[in-house]
Amino acid sequence: MRYISNTPAQQKEMLGVIGATSIEDLLVRIPAKARLSRPLNLPSAMAEMDLVRHLRGIAAQNASAEDFACFLGAGSYDHSVPSPINHLISRGEFFTAYTPYQPEASQGTLRSIFEYQTMIAELTGMDVANASLYDGGSSLAEGVLMAHAVTGRDGIVLSRGVNPLYRQVVETYVEGPSLRITSAPLADGITDGDALKKAVTEKTAAVVVQYPNFFGCLEDVKGAAEVAHAAGALLIVVADPVNLGLLEPPGALGADLVVGEGQGLGVPMSFGGPNLGVFAAKQELVRRMPGRLVGATVDLDGRRGFVLTLQTREQHIRREKATSNICTNVALCALMATIYVSIMGKRGIRKVGELSVAKAHYAATAFSKVPGVRLRFGSPFFKEFTLQLPKAPDRVVKRLAKERILAGLPLKPFDRQYKDCLLVAVTEKRTRDEIDAYAAALAVAVA
Amino acid sequence: MPTAARAAYDKLIFELSSAGRYAHSLPECDVPEADPAAHVPAAHLRRSPAELPEVSEVDVIRHYSRLSQMNYGVDTNFYPLGSCTMKYNPRINEDMARLPGFLRLHPLTPEAQSQGALQLMFELARDLAEISGMDEVSLQPAAGAQGEFAGVLMIRAWHLSRGERRSKVLIPDSAHGTNPASTALAGFSVVQLRSDDNGEVDPADLERHLDESVAAFMITQPNTLGLFESRIHQITEMCHAKGVQVYMDGANFNAILGITRPGDLGFDVCHFNLHKTFTTPHGGGGPGAGPVGIKSHLAPFLPTPVVVRKDAGGYALDGNRPQSIGKLQAFWGNFGMLVRAYAYIRTMGPDGLRSVSDNAVLNANYILKRLEGDYDRATQGPCMHECVLSARRQKKLGVSAMDIAKRLLDLGFYAPTTYFPLIIEEALMIEPTETESKETLDQFCDAMIQIAREAESDPHIAHAAPVTTPVRRLDQTLAARQPRLRWTPS
Numbered sequence: 062m063r064y065i066s067n068t069p070a071q072q073k074e075m076l077g078v079i080g081a082t083s084i085e086d087l088l089v090r091i092p093a094k095a096r097l098s099r100p101l102n103l104p105s106a107m108a109e110m111d112l113v114r115h116l117r118g119i120a121a122q123n124a125s126a127e128d129f130a131c132f133l134g135a136g137s138y139d140h141s142v143p144s145p146i147n148h149l150i151s152r153g154e155f156f157t158a159y160t161p162y163q164p165e166a167s168q169g170t171l172r173s174i175f176e177y178q179t180m181i182a183e184l185t186g187m188d189v190a191n192a193s194l195y196d197g198g199s200s201l202a203e204g205v206l207m208a209h210a211v212t213g214r215d216g217i218v219l220s221r222g223v224n225p226l227y228r229q230v231v232e233t234y235v236e237g238p239s240l241r242i243t244s245a246p247l248a249d250g251i252t253d254g255d256a257l258k259k260a261v262t263e264k265t266a267a268v269v270v271q272y273p274n275f276f277g278c279l280e281d282v283k284g285a286a287e288v289a290h291a292a293g294a295l296l297i298v299v300a301d302p303v304n305l306g307l308l309e310p311p312g313a314l315g316a317d318l319v320v321g322e323g324q325g326l327g328v329p330m331s332f333g334g335p336n337l338g339v340f341a342a343k344q345e346l347v348r349r350m351p352g353r354l355v356g357a358t359v360d361l362d363g364r365r366g367f368v369l370t371l372q373t374r375e376q377h378i379r380r381e382k383a384t385s386n387i388c389t390n391v392a393l394c395a396l397m398a399t400i401y402v403s404i405m406g407k408r409g410i411r412k413v414g415e416l417s418v419a420k421a422h423y424a425a426t427a428f429s430k431v432p433g434v435r436l437r438f439g440s441p442f443f444k445e446f447t448l449q450l451p452k453a454p455d456r457v458v459k460r461l462a463k464e465r466i467l468a469g470l471p472l473k474p475f476d477r478q479y480k481d482c483l484l485v486a487v488t489e490k491r492t493r494d495e496i497d498a499y500a501a502a503l504a505v506a507v508a
Numbered sequence: 509m510p511t512a513a514r515a516a517y518d519k520l521i522f523e524l525s526s527a528g529r530y531a532h533s534l535p536e537c538d539v540p541e542a543d544p545a546a547h548v549p550a551a552h553l554r555r556s557p558a559e560l561p562e563v564s565e566v567d568v569i570r571h572y573s574r575l576s577q578m579n580y581g582v583d584t585n586f587y588p589l590g591s592c593t594m595k596y597n598p599r600i601n602e603d604m605a606r607l608p609g610f611l612r613l614h615p616l617t618p619e620a621q622s623q624g625a626l627q628l629m630f631e632l633a634r635d636l637a638e639i640s641g642m643d644e645v646s647l648q649p650a651a652g653a654q655g656e657f658a659g660v661l662m663i664r665a666w667h668l669s670r671g672e673r674r675s676k677v678l679i680p681d682s683a684h685g686t687n688p689a690s691t692a693l694a695g696f697s698v699v700q701l702r703s704d705d706n707g708e709v710d711p712a713d714l715e716r717h718l719d720e721s722v723a724a725f726m727i728t729q730p731n732t733l734g735l736f737e738s739r740i741h742q743i744t745e746m747c748h749a750k751g752v753q754v755y756m757d758g759a760n761f762n763a764i765l766g767i768t769r770p771g772d773l774g775f776d777v778c779h780f781n782l783h784k785t786f787t788t789p790h791g792g793g794g795p796g797a798g799p800v801g802i803k804s805h806l807a808p809f810l811p812t813p814v815v816v817r818k819d820a821g822g823y824a825l826d827g828n829r830p831q832s833i834g835k836l837q838a839f840w841g842n843f844g845m846l847v848r849a850y851a852y853i854r855t856m857g858p859d860g861l862r863s864v865s866d867n868a869v870l871n872a873n874y875i876l877k878r879l880e881g882d883y884d885r886a887t888q889g890p891c892m893h894e895c896v897l898s899a900r901r902q903k904k905l906g907v908s909a910m911d912i913a914k915r916l917l918d919l920g921f922y923a924p925t926t927y928f929p930l931i932i933e934e935a936l937m938i939e940p941t942e943t944e945s946k947e948t949l950d951q952f953c954d955a956m957i958q959i960a961r962e963a964e965s966d967p968h969i970a971h972a973a974p975v976t977t978p979v980r981r982l983d984q985t986l987a988a989r990q991p992r993l994r995w996t997p998s
Binding site: 062063064065066067071072074075076078079080081084086087088089090091092094095096099100101102103104105106107109112113115116117118119120121122124125126127128129131133136138139141143145147148149151152154155156157158159160162163164165166167168169170172173175176178179180182184185188189190192193194195197198199224226227230232233234236237238239253266278279302305307308309310313322329330331332333334336347352353354355356357358359360361362364365366367368370371372374375376377378379380381382383385386387388389391392393394395396399402403404405407408409410411412413414415416417418420421422423441443448455458459462464468470474484489490493494497 | 518520522529530531532533534535537538539540541542543544546547548549551552553554555557558559560561562563565567568571572573574575576577578579580581582583584585587589590594595596597598600602603604605606607608609610611612613614615616617618620621622623624625627628634638639650651653654656657661664682683685686688689690691692693694695696697698715735736740741765766767768769772773775781783787788790791792793794795796798801803811812827832833834835836837838839840841842844847850851853854855856857858859860861863864867869870871874875878889890891913914917922923927928935942943944945946948974975976977978979980981982983984986987988991992993994995
């Protein structure tokens with residue numbers, strides 16, 4: 062049997078050593094009525110070549126960014142993934158290793174996480190970053206729970222500019238401690254400052270804004286920080302680190318926690334997972350952080366080495382009193398991001414932002430020249446923008462799919478007031494030709 | 509004593525940086541206005557660049573190749589890590605997850621253009637339901653702990669739907685740490701139950717704790733001592749009689765494929781760790797995937813969306829579930845891991861999966877037999893897929909479970925799980941998995957026996973270990989007292 066090493070002769074020999082006549086003898090503690098009396102009802106085993114044929118057939122039914130021009134965003138982006146990433150993460154020493162609990166045999170993983178923590182801290186402008194959480198949504202949820210633990214308060218003020226998919230995850234996570242979520246409405250695509258002030262009270266644990274927000278617009282993070290801090294609340298900023306090569310880091314604008322989705326840093330879209338949950342904080346909050354942290358130390362000979370540290374926050378030590386239940390995280394995705402940032406470097410990551418911004422603005426101008434199409438909001442945006450269409454967005458999407466264009470995300474399922482809106486993302490990978498083809502197809506579709 | 513063969517490499521990528529060097533390859537801007545200041549107000553633009561490495565592509569390749577060589581992986585060393593199921597990670601699974609139709613698929617691609625992905629998810633959920641005897645499976649949880657959280661939230665929602673506010677969850681003292689942590693996260697208080705001498709649930713003790721304030725009983729089957737809870741039907745019946753739901757931590761599923769099914773044992777909920785039983789790699793700590801299976805009475809509460817087959821044919825993401833516990837992550841689950849698990853189940857088929865558990869059990873019992881003369885057994889009789897030994901005999905000679913673990917690193921093996929389960933003194937928890945051969949197990953057992961002899965003759969050898977690794981034992985106290993969590997220029 063494939064993937065099973067012992068031969069029948071060895072199995073017999075081993076049973077002999079054990080003093081059993083068959084494997085059944087080893088299963089004596091399982092009562093007869095607990096036993097499954099038939100084989101599992103599953104398709105029979107496939108040879109490798111048949112499996113490949115089968116899965117290629119299934120994969121071929123999907124419209125991937127390999128064959129379609131992808132203008133979809135909303136938390137997952139078709140950014141470029143440099144070739145060395147896949148080669149390096151495919152080294153068995155990385156991807157077949159366990160969590161680095163035995164540090165002497167895990168220095169490779171520990172060093173790369175230490176580098177990752179440094180890169181995320183640099184990009185976000187924060188003091189410390191953890192070794193990763195699952196994704197942007199669950200990172201925000203963990204941030205909200207942490208703000209509740211730090212402040213002892215139960216109120217969360219969530220801007221309507223936060224990705225609604227993340228909001229749904231937060232709603233799940235706050236069920237246990239019964240936190241109350243209130244919404245801060247938008248004015249022209251960004252959080253309404255006056256409404257935010259009214260929503261924040263002495264019971265507010267955290268104010269949450271996204272930068273750039275779900276609709277692509279650039280929030281006044283500094284203003285939100287002032288409102289939050291005046292009430293003694295924390296400011297949580299949801300940010301995509303790949304944008305922060307060009308954008309002012311939230312740490313410089315007053316954020317206490319920066320959370321978000323790091324998939325843009327060299328992690329494939331893979332239908333939405335695995336992703337990369339980013340979590341960074343101010344120094345004074347480090348002992349309340351969720352997830353693993355790697356720290357530098359020395360070995361018996363005084364050599365530099367790295368270990369998992371401050372583990373008394375974690376579930377395997379503190380059990381029900383842990384700061385989070387997380388155990389497995391997304392270490393290999395964090396490694397992808399580390400290699401990505403190394404390759405892009407100081408200048409490349411800024412250039413990714415510059416190209417995305419330039420192309421997004423070119424696209425926004427081109428698309429809004431189509432009769433009946435306009436930008437929904439006047440506020441400045443980054444690499445994503447919201448179009449208002451004269452025809453039903455889902456029909457426009459269907460029409461453009463025929464031209465091998467993934468046109469964007471219709472917003473009707475999230476909020477009926479945006480039922481005529483389409484969210485469009487443009488990364489550095491989109492070409493002028495693709496954008497022009499989109500504009501031409503859009504003109505036909507809405508005519 | 510082995511001689512030190514430590515790699516001399518001690519760099520961080522930042523320390524290779526040289527101003528002006530780069531590895532990226534980005535195109536020239538092909539649209540008219542390239543200057544971001546023309547598009548974005550200056551207040552939003554970064555004033556000083558992030559201090560990131562400036563290195564060449566060959567620097568990157570060589571640095572991370574060297575870092576990888578500082579790791580033990582399943583590919584390089586036997587990894588007998590109990591409760592973690594460190595089995596071989598098939599390469600074809602990696603290839604399949606990288607098919608462009610999967611790897612480069614955006615999660616919000618319209619349904620009509622993502623039918624392949626939805627079909628794969630639907631079939632995998634159906635297969636896991638068959639393997640576990642549960643009625644439905646959600647693939648959304650990103651890891652075992654999130655599967656637990658989802659399961660406990662569904663139990664909470666079910667009680668509330670019946671007008672009952674139950675506040676406690678019972679968990680044995682032998683449980684994984686995530687069990688109480690996930691339970692507390694879902695808003696319950698945790699009541700710890702004592703295990704009997706075999707690490708099994710004591711039905712009399714359970715009976716005393718079962719009342720109308722208890723929402724659920726959460727146990728690991730087989731338990732963390734590697735034993736099948738033989739009174740499981742009695743336990744689930746006792747719980748159900750008091751309206752208590754029974755949750756199975758599926759971390760040890762590798763022991764029972766095709767032999768017994770949690771659904772048939774009376775469990776209401778169980779999660780899977782695809783990165784254990786179903787060969788998706790551990791990746792140095794993740795990503796994993798933690799699908800959760802449930803009985804039909806809990807189906808209204810499943811996380812949204814649920815992958816369904818439409819009457820008219822084809823597949824859809826169904827988000828219209830008013831009683832759902834909601835979403836756990838932004839999208840649909842760790843899809844890349846789901847492709848790998850799917851490929852594995854199709855590769856093995858029903859007979860192959862059954863053979864996995866048979867051989868996992870055989871290998872664990874073989875190790876137990878070979879080591880029981882030199883180490884104390886934690887339990888009596890045959891074990892399932894893992895065995896727990898105690899190093900209390902060696903401890904009396906001054907050699908602890910940790911010393912043994914470190915010495916194993918020098919002898920070319922990763923360490924077993926140590927000091928867990930918490931109820932066993934100086935625990936060494938060994939899980940060989942079915943993918944290892946008798947030859948490997950013999951080498952490992954020989955090493956373990958050698959260490960036991962050394963403990964008698966020269967405990968210093970284990971105290972000094974490891975000496976062949978890139979670093980020797982590390983100062984954990986210093987790391988925690990003066991946390992240095994990021995690189996800074998010296």
